[in-house]
Amino acid sequence: MDKGQLDGLVAFALVAEKRSFTAAAVALRISPSAVSKMIRQLEARLGVTLLTRTTRATSLTEAGEKFLQQAGPALESILNAMNEAGNAAEKPAGRLRLNVPQTIYPNFLKPVITSFTQKYPDITVEIYFENATTNIFERSFDAGIRVSDILAQDVVALKLLGPLRWVVAGAPSYFAKAGRPKHPKDLLVKSCICVGAGSRVYDRWEFESEGKGFEVQVKGPLILNDVILAIDAAVEGLGLIYITEDAIQDKLQSNQLQIVLQAYTGTSTGIYLYYPQRSQVHPKLRAFIEHVKQTKII
Structure with missing residues (x-):
């Protein structure tokens, strides 16, 4: 027919x-x-x-x-x-697949997801934790959350948090045995915990001095593809970690971690929700975007 x-x-x-x-x-x-x-x-x-x-x-x-x-x-x-x-x-319904960094979930994304699922019971939110920069849309994700520095050019980006301070932090027990770095170049002889896997290892830590940015390539005893475990390793005194200040706020308040090299802290514009440039956004994603805006977290 x-x-x-x-x-x-x-x-x-x-x-x-x-x-x-x-x-x-x-x-x-x-x-x-x-x-x-x-x-x-x-x-x-x-x-x-x-x-x-x-x-x-x-x-x-x-x-x-x-x-x-x-x-x-x-x-x-x-x-x-x-x-x-x-x-x-x-009608907003179905499965909403989000690809997000682990560190953003506990303090920021969790309450947003909780209120969203209560408001839209016909939507199932699937969250896949990933820190690497990959083409998430080729893998059928509806949206992702990433820092501004690694966003692709052909996406729509909605700012969630920022600006962000990228800091170097370590446990008091580590500083007691290894001392505190005075300049980023001192990291060359310090134990640094890196995040990544395979060829994608974030071992080039970025800093700023007198308005100019520079990098230091570090090394250390551990490379982990799990940011939460990397933070735990730093708390245990295994080495220094390079991370956003917001992600370790609870560890700073409890003095489990301490920031060093404050004068060289780097910044990025923030963390963004991003999704493909389409003429029509699916109702489930449109509902999530509007919910994020209404929760006044931007």
């Missing part, structure tokens, strides 16, 4: 149900003349007249009644499927 035949059948079913070409046109979001054309083409293919049209009413012919009895159940199934598809296009 080609598309023209299907369109004609759907138009006929709606006219038969509503007894009105105008009402059927409204349901199909087309003009009454277009509905009339579809019906005429269907009647021409069948070789019978299905509807009687007058200025006051529209009714089924005997042939139309018989045809509707035979084809009615199938046409009703088609119309129900169309209605459900239309509702799905407007």
Whole structure:
């Protein structure tokens, strides 16, 4: 069956149900003349007249009644499927897949997700923790959260937090045995805990001095692909860690970690929610974007 035949059948079913070409046109979001054309083409293919049209009413012919009895159940199934598809296009529902860094979840994202799932019970939020810069959309994620420095150019970005301070921190026990670095170059002889995996290791730590940025390539006893475990390792005194100040705020307050090299602290503009540039954003993602804005965390 080609598309023209299907369109004609759907138009006929709606006219038969509503007894009105105008009402059927409204349901199909087309003009009454277009509905009339579809019906005429269907009647021409069948070789019978299905509807009687007058200025006051529209009714089924005997042939139309018989045809509707035979084809009615199938046409009703088609119309129900169309209605459900239309509702799905407007109602926020389904699985929302987010790709986010681990450190942002406990203090920032967790309360946002909690209130969002309560507000939209028909949406299931799937969160995949990842720190590396990858093309998440090729892997069917709806959106991601990343620092501004590593965002692709062809995305829509909504600022969530920032600016961010990138700091070097260590445990008091580490400083007691290894001393405190006075300048970033001192990190060359310090034990540094890096985050990454394989060829993607973040071992070039960035700093600023007198308005100019520079990097120091560090090394140390551990490379972890889990930021939370890297923070724990720093707390245990295994080495220094390079991370955003917000991510270790609780460790700083409890004095489990202490910041060094404050005069050389680097900054980035912030953390962003980003998603593909599309002409139409899915309702589930649009609902999440609006919820983030309404929670006043930006």
